[in-house]
Amino acid sequence: KYPLGFKALDENSLVEYIKSAPQIVSALGGDLNELSIKEVGDGNLNFVYIVVGPSGSVVVKQALPYIRCVGESWPLSKERAFFEMLTLKRHGALCPTHVPEVYYFDRAMAIIAMRYLKPPYVILRKGLIAGIEYPLLAQHMSEYMARTLFFTSLLYCSAKDHRNSVAKFLGNVEQCGLTELVVFSDPYRLSSSNRWSSPYLDTDVQSIREDIHLKLEVAQLKSLFCERAQALIHGDLHTGSIMVTENSTQVIDPEFSFYGPMGFDIGALLGNFILAYFAQDGHADESNDRQVYKQWILNTIEDTWNLFHDKFVSLWNENNHISGEAYPADVFNTPQLNILAQNKYMQDLFHDSLGFAAAKMIRRIVGIAHVEDFESIHNVQKRAYCEQRSLQFAKMLMKTRNKFESATQLVSAILQT
Ligand code: ADP
Ligand code: SR1
Ligand code: MG
Ligand code: MG
Numbered sequence: 001k002y003p004l005g006f007k008a009l010d011e012n013s014l015v016e017y018i019k020s021a022p023q024i025v026s027a028l029g030g031d032l033n034e035l036s037i038k039e040v041g042d043g044n045l046n047f048v049y050i051v052v053g054p055s056g057s058v059v060v061k062q063a064l065p066y067i068r069c070v071g072e073s074w075p076l077s078k079e080r081a082f083f084e085m086l087t088l089k090r091h092g093a094l095c096p097t098h099v100p101e102v103y104y105f106d107r108a109m110a111i112i113a114m115r116y117l118k119p120p121y122v123i124l125r126k127g128l129i130a131g132i133e134y135p136l137l138a139q140h141m142s143e144y145m146a147r148t149l150f151f152t153s154l155l156y157c158s159a160k161d162h163r164n165s166v167a168k169f170l171g172n173v174e175q176c177g178l179t180e181l182v183v184f185s186d187p188y189r190l191s192s193s194n195r196w197s198s199p200y201l202d203t204d205v206q207s208i209r210e211d212i213h214l215k216l217e218v219a220q221l222k223s224l225f226c227e228r229a230q231a232l233i234h235g236d237l238h239t240g241s242i243m244v245t246e247n248s249t250q251v252i253d254p255e256f257s258f259y260g261p262m263g264f265d266i267g268a269l270l271g272n273f274i275l276a277y278f279a280q281d282g283h284a285d286e287s288n289d290r291q292v293y294k295q296w297i298l299n300t301i302e303d304t305w306n307l308f309h310d311k312f313v314s315l316w317n318e319n320n321h322i323s324g325e326a327y328p329a330d331v332f333n334t335p336q337l338n339i340l341a342q343n344k345y346m347q348d349l350f351h352d353s354l355g356f357a358a359a360k361m362i363r364r365i366v367g368i369a370h371v372e373d374f375e376s377i378h379n380v381q382k383r384a385y386c387e388q389r390s391l392q393f394a395k396m397l398m399k400t401r402n403k404f405e406s407a408t409q410l411v412s413a414i415l416q417t
């Protein structure tokens, strides 16, 4: 049933596998006595094992040739592990502080071994649900996005290098196809994979299917996603792909990476922050009304874009002499012209990011894959209320994104919802 050279592992067979992989043995400090192995995968697609021995630890991630949260009835190429490994390494080289180290890769087995981000690291989404502030989050994520996006774009690379890299990532076609289906199409039509908080959201879901203006906008965003090979994007940069402590931020899980529009990453992050914001009313209780925390999320949204903007433009200025293909230094040869070019580029990128943020919000409420921010609100009526406000905001944002001029305006619009 499975390809030659491939075997789905479990907690028992992984021990034998590790013995045959010297790099994993060495990450474990050479001592394989009394290994503790636990499968902890809580994502939608893959299996993740935490392996701890007396002298070291490692995370082993395996992709099986189907979607874990659906089952074998929905096949998905295990080659996604290859692209995840490539991007962990490429983004890791560009931004080592915020990407875990890869120790080992086996393409036939679709296995990646990487640094174990031990507790107190937690998945950011869980921290946001618990109401924990991360004072350095906006700094760290803006740094990660600015560096990974700038250095893989035509602002830095030659057209030849860029085109070769684009070609390499075209192979991640099944992952892109999944996004095209579950983010940009299914939420806007009848699909057996869609689900929502019924009956509360029944009319909202129907009105999405009947919203002509919204469908025109999402079609534009889908084309942008398919056509624009702007930079090597993570491709799934929601708050479940980020592990945090008070002082550190690590980006995991770039299995959807390819050369796509930068705004898809920035929008995924902003859109998931906005979902976390609208979910807070469902987490409020007598001991904490979450008002202070909601303001912290809004500040984080504003800071993330503003810091990203400044860091990205600084990289552009610092690397002007390198002359990437898009804006050659001898054509863009005056400070005024460079400022015009940068302002236009950043404004377009902001609008793309807002459009993708809206698309990512809508799909998490009416599509196949929902988020714990809302799913953990056990009172269905309360949950539906939070989801409805998110949908109302996301629909407005997708339709009017080009009118927004700043992150301050974005935050004001959230507050007005
Ligand atoms: P999927 O592709 O299925 O979404 P993820 O890469 O997101 O899988 O991993 C699923 C879960 O495994 C994460 O939510 C996290 O709890 C845990 N995990 C993944 N990578 C690491 C790591 N390097 N260190 C610690 N935990 C990890
Ligand atoms: C079946 S869709 C599963 C989703 O989980 C991944 O993390 C991606 O967001 C994908 O769209
Ligand atoms: Mg994941
Ligand atoms: Mg690192």
Ligand code: MG
Pocket: 043, 044, 045, 046, 236, 253, 255
């Ligand atoms: Mg994943």
